[in-house]
Amino acid sequence: MEDANTFDPDLVHAIFKLVWNRRALERERNEGADGLDIQVGAGASKKNRPTYANANALKLSCELLRIFVTEAVQRAATIAEAEGVSKIEATHLERILPQLLLDF
Amino acid sequence: MGSIWDALLKAILYPVNPYCDRRERLHLKPSHSVCISGLRRAKLELHFVMEADGAGSDVEREDESVIELLRDRFRLLTISIAEAQAKRNDLEISLPIAACIADLAFKYTEQLAKDLELFAQHASRKSINMEDVILSAHRNEHLATSLRSFCTDLKSKEAQSERKRKKPSRKEDKATTSVVHIPDN
Numbered sequence: 001m002e003d004a005n006t007f008d009p010d011l012v013h014a015i016f017k018l019v020w021n022r023r024a025l026e027r028e029r030n031e032g033a034d035g036l037d038i039q040v041g042a043g044a045s046k047k048n049r050p051t052y053a054n055a056n057a058l059k060l061s062c063e064l065l066r067i068f069v070t071e072a073v074q075r076a077a078t079i080a081e082a083e084g085v086s087k088i089e090a091t092h093l094e095r096i097l098p099q100l101l102l103d104f
Numbered sequence: 105m106g107s108i109w110d111a112l113l114k115a116i117l118y119p120v121n122p123y124c125d126r127r128e129r130l131h132l133k134p135s136h137s138v139c140i141s142g143l144r145r146a147k148l149e150l151h152f153v154m155e156a157d158g159a160g161s162d163v164e165r166e167d168e169s170v171i172e173l174l175r176d177r178f179r180l181l182t183i184s185i186a187e188a189q190a191k192r193n194d195l196e197i198s199l200p201i202a203a204c205i206a207d208l209a210f211k212y213t214e215q216l217a218k219d220l221e222l223f224a225q226h227a228s229r230k231s232i233n234m235e236d237v238i239l240s241a242h243r244n245e246h247l248a249t250s251l252r253s254f255c256t257d258l259k260s261k262e263a264q265s266e267r268k269r270k271k272p273s274r275k276e277d278k279a280t281t282s283v284v285h286i287p288d289n
Contacts, residue, residue: 005188007181012213015174016232019217022167051221052231056258060237061216063254065209067247069182072205073189073197080195088190088197093204103244104212 007062013053016061020051072100175210182206216240234258 073088075096080088183202190197223236234255241247 005185007185008177011174011177011181015178015210015213016217016220018167018170018174019214020221023218023221049230051224053220054232054234056234056255056262057220057232057237059258060234060251060255061213061220064216064237064241064247064251065213066185067250068212069185069205069209070189072208073186074193076197076201077190077193077195081193086195088195088201090201090204093201103247104241 005066007065009055009058009062012062012065013058016053016058017050024050068104071103072096075100175207178210178213179203179206182209 072093076088076092079092079095080086083092183199183206186197186202186205219240220232220236223239224230224232227233227236238248238251238255241251
């Protein structure tokens with residue numbers, strides 16, 4: 001049996017790093033524009049060092065994403081079954097979307 | 105700044121093609137992207153299209169191509185997971201819906217990255233912890249519980265592998281559950 005049922009931690013790590021680098025750039029730009037040295041709450045981001053991710057935290061985030069996709073498909077499948085249709089369509093996804101986004 | 109993008113591109117592309125140095129873009133063949141059942145085959149047969157992109161090395165454009173690359177790979181994984189899940193209910197899922205869920209999950213991942221960074225910063229840390237991930241699932245109790253159980257599973261697996269490694273040195277004084285000291289009476 002192929003273990004195709006989980007996300008790749010490296011891929012998730014790459015996406016995280018992309019977002020963090022983008023935010024670090026924005027922060028640098030903002031600090032440069034202000035000119036004042038505003039005290040940031042945590043105190044660790046004065047030099048805008050990039051954030052790192054723990055290996056276990058990555059695995060856990062992969063699990064979280066997998067649960068997200070699984071939940072979405074499962075809830076849409078429930079509605080499709082209740083309707084008696086054998087294919088999951090856009091209308092099913094529409095109906096579960098608000099609650100899904102509130103839960104995550 | 106260019107070195108960061110180079111490192112990022114190499115980190116992403118090496119798992120797929122380690123002998124490739126130049127900047128290449130990942131393209132799905134049209135026939136493969138239509139058929140869901142051939143998706144596993146498509147994963148192995150992804151073709152690289154070389155782009156003579158030497159002239160414009162704008163950070164924006166590199167950013168765009170990197171995002172597209174990540175989004176494509178993410179989409180493939182999501183579609184395979186969604187397909188497997190739908191099969192469990194004996195239902196089919198149509199491709200645009202699966203792609204929709206994939207894009208939704210991608211946006212959720214970006215949001216998650218932002219949240220995790222904020223949580224770690226709030227705790228005066230520079231690295232993301234498992235606690236941060238569990239905290240980001242606070243909106244749904246069941247979700248938090250299942251994540252916490254997954255977390256303890258991971259920790260116990262790690263503890264087991266640590267014990268196997270330290271077997272010759274006989275370090276059994278750690279407070280693990282399976283060690284019971286029988287007093288000599």
